[in-house]
Amino acid sequence: xxxxxxxxxxxxxxxxxxxxxxxxxxxxxxxxxxxxxxxxxxxxxxxxxxxxxxxxxxxxxxxxxxxxxxxxxxxxxxxxxxxxxxxxxxxxxxxxxxxxxxxxxxxxxxxxxxxxxxxxxxxxxxxxxxxxxxxxxxxxxxxxxxxxxxxxxxxxxxxxxxxxxxxxxxxxxxxxxxxxxxxxxxxxxxxxxxxxxxxxxxxxxxxxxxxxxxxxxxxxxxxxxxxxxxxxxxxxxxxxxxxxxxxxxxxxxxxxxxxxxxxxxxxxxxxxxxxxxxxxxxxxxxxxxxxxxxxxxxxxxxxxxxxxxxxxxxxxxxxxxxxxxxxxxxxxxxxxxxxxxxxxxxxxxxxxxxxxxxxxxxxxxxxxxxxxxxxxxxxxxxxxxxxxxxxxxxxxxxxxxxxxxxxxxxxxxxxxxxxxxxxxxxxxxxxxxxxxxxxxxxxxxxxxxxxxxxxxxxxxxxxxxxxxxxxxxxxxxxxxxxxxxxxxxxxxxxxxxxxxxxxxxxxxxxxxxxxxxxxxxxxxxxxxxxxxxxxxxxxxxxxxxxxxxxxxxxxxxxxxxxxxxxxxxxxxxxxxxxxxxxxxxxxxxxxxxxxxxxxxxxxxxxxxxxxxxxxxxxxxxxxxxxxxxxxxxxxx
Numbered sequence: 001x002x003x004x005x006x007x008x009x010x011x012x013x014x015x016x017x018x019x020x021x022x023x024x025x026x027x028x029x030x031x032x033x034x035x036x037x038x039x040x041x042x043x044x045x046x047x048x049x050x051x052x053x054x055x056x057x058x059x060x061x062x063x064x065x066x067x068x069x070x071x072x073x074x075x076x077x078x079x080x081x082x083x084x085x086x087x088x089x090x091x092x093x094x095x096x097x098x099x100x101x102x103x104x105x106x107x108x109x110x111x112x113x114x115x116x117x118x119x120x121x122x123x124x125x126x127x128x129x130x131x132x133x134x135x136x137x138x139x140x141x142x143x144x145x146x147x148x149x150x151x152x153x154x155x156x157x158x159x160x161x162x163x164x165x166x167x168x169x170x171x172x173x174x175x176x177x178x179x180x181x182x183x184x185x186x187x188x189x190x191x192x193x194x195x196x197x198x199x200x201x202x203x204x205x206x207x208x209x210x211x212x213x214x215x216x217x218x219x220x221x222x223x224x225x226x227x228x229x230x231x232x233x234x235x236x237x238x239x240x241x242x243x244x245x246x247x248x249x250x251x252x253x254x255x256x257x258x259x260x261x262x263x264x265x266x267x268x269x270x271x272x273x274x275x276x277x278x279x280x281x282x283x284x285x286x287x288x289x290x291x292x293x294x295x296x297x298x299x300x301x302x303x304x305x306x307x308x309x310x311x312x313x314x315x316x317x318x319x320x321x322x323x324x325x326x327x328x329x330x331x332x333x334x335x336x337x338x339x340x341x342x343x344x345x346x347x348x349x350x351x352x353x354x355x356x357x358x359x360x361x362x363x364x365x366x367x368x369x370x371x372x373x374x375x376x377x378x379x380x381x382x383x384x385x386x387x388x389x390x391x392x393x394x395x396x397x398x399x400x401x402x403x404x405x406x407x408x409x410x411x412x413x414x415x416x417x418x419x420x421x422x423x424x425x426x427x428x429x430x431x432x433x434x435x436x437x438x439x440x441x442x443x444x445x446x447x448x449x450x451x452x453x454x455x456x457x458x459x460x461x462x463x464x465x466x467x468x469x470x471x472x473x474x475x476x477x478x479x480x481x482x483x484x485x486x487x488x489x490x491x492x493x494x495x496x497x498x499x500x501x502x503x504x505x506x507x508x509x510x511x512x513x514x515x516x517x518x519x520x521x522x523x524x525x526x527x528x529x530x531x532x533x534x535x536x537x538x539x540x541x542x543x544x545x546x547x548x549x550x551x552x553x554x555x556x557x558x559x560x561x562x563x564x565x566x567x568x569x570x571x572x573x574x575x576x577x578x579x580x581x582x583x584x585x586x587x588x589x590x591x592x593x594x595x596x597x598x599x600x601x602x603x604x605x606x607x608x609x610x611x612x613x614x615x616x617x618x619x620x621x622x623x624x625x626x627x628x629x630x631x632x633x634x635x636x
Contacts, residue, residue, distance in 0.1 A: 303332050
């Protein structure tokens with residue numbers, strides 16, 4: 001470490017400042033493993049946190065990560081942790097099922113998935129399924145895997161997780177139900193297993209096998225007291241290459257250059273070794289591999305043979321499938337001394353089904369090796385645009401997709417297992433997959449079309465015919481400008497056809513047959529019929545406005561019907577008010593008439609009295625006037 005360098009303290013301020021700067025650089029260069037690595041271990045199907053023997057490893061309960069069904073577990077291998085539960089995924093719950101683990105810090109991880117069994121397997125019920133990590137298919141369980149008591153009990157991959165989540169998916173192939181015993185997500189150094197060009201750029205390393213040569217018992221890193229930044233790797237034992245070709249040697253001396261960044265190989269790995277014999281000086285080991293794959297090969301050496309004391313005493317070439325990959329390997333010279341670790345790495349392109357490692361002695365007549373690691377280089381799939389995944393999830397909820405359809409994980413990758421009813425296209429502009437087709441016809445759906453369907457802006461076709469979808473056609477569909485085919489026939493959509501659909505200039509097939517739509521067909525859609533588009537509006541009793549449909553004079557749109565109904569209600573209220581006023585006025589008149597009739601005798605008698613008085617007055621007046629007129633005559 002640079003902070004341990006010899007320093008001379010000077011009296012000047014400049015020297016003091018330089019020293020402080022030096023200390024700052026030292027601490028800034030401290031590796032990330034100065035803190036404890038992130039570790040998430042899940043006991044699948046467990047309802048509480050549990051610990052497993054013999055190392056008392058802590059496993060988190062399995063809660064809210066996925067679907068499936070918890071059950072009791074049968075052990076598949078001595079390698080598997082001794083846990084009593086698992087989680088399995090029946091095929092009727094969908095072909096794709098995923099563990100989605102959030103809040104995973106950005107970094108490099110060893111991800112390990114242990115397989116489980118519900119019952120003793122047979123040829124008919126042995127679960128055979130595919131495993132993907134972050135959308136990339138990394139492993140397919142081979143037939144008979146449950147009968148092998150070795151690394152086939154789990155799959156392991158080294159991967160960079162960059163978006164705060166880890167998605168581990170299991171894809172049913174129809175042969176048995178996937179069953180998962182446990183999951184480990186263990187952070188390792190960011191430079192671990194650096195293999196050169198292309199490292200960390202879209203490449204996943206899947207562990208094919210690890211061997212501790214000359215060891216009698218397989219062990220995990222924890223059994224070796226290894227540094228946790230190594231990811232607790234499993235090292236299988238390889239006591240011999242076979243056919244009397246080698247012998248085991250071991251040492252109790254300390255091995256230097258081990259447990260160092262970035263790979264943190266345990267010291268115990270180099271305490272044993274296989275050495276070739278006088279009868280067969282060349283060491284050779286052949287492994288069966290998958291053809292046409294690329295592999296990262298890591299070979300481990302330490303000169304622990306007491307008969308070799310210096311450089312030049314043991315020199316050998318390393319051949320891979322007959323080709324010299326490393327020439328004149330001198331462990332003492334290259335490692336810096338005896339009892340010092342040396343690790344060699346190369347990338348191997350395998351065309352056949354076998355990989356042979358041969359160590360051919362050139363000096364010393366014997367070859368030696370401590371360990372072998374083989375990791376497959378898997379090209380990571382480009383994932384689907386996150387915005388489109390969110391839109392599909394909302395569409396899944398709105399349509400009420402049954403469990404059997406699935407729609408878990410990434411809709412487009414792995415390419416061997418796309419979502420049912422989803423068509424994908426790779427967009428080079430964003431280096432992501434996008435959705436260009438939805439085909440869910442005759443699926444018994446009973447939901448509705450959400451406005452969020454417009455966020456699937458790359459859609460070319462939508463076929464939701466033959467379901468029981470209801471509600472209105474969302475006007476937001478008019479913003480899916482690439483849409484060429486829209487078939488929602490034989491559903492229960494109602495309301496009018498949105499005017500926005502007329503903006504879809506690329507639309508060539510539109511089938512709205514067999515719904516409950518009403519109102520005027522947008523004029524722009526009618527005009528498209530003149531340019532060879534195939535539109536079907538039949539069996540919608542309320543539609544009008546284009547040839548083949550009733551004229552809109554006899555069939556009002558939904559808006560017009562609402563307006564007429566509202567006007568009729570207002571007219572009825574006004575009529576009711578008028579009738580009420582007229583009725584009250586009529587009642588007042590009748591009441592007045594009844595009062596007049598009751599007072600009639602009194603009014604009549606009074607009238608006669610007034611008339612008699614008037615007549616008496618008139619008679620007296622006439623009599624006085626006559627006497628006055630006749631008076632003078634009488635006197636004369």
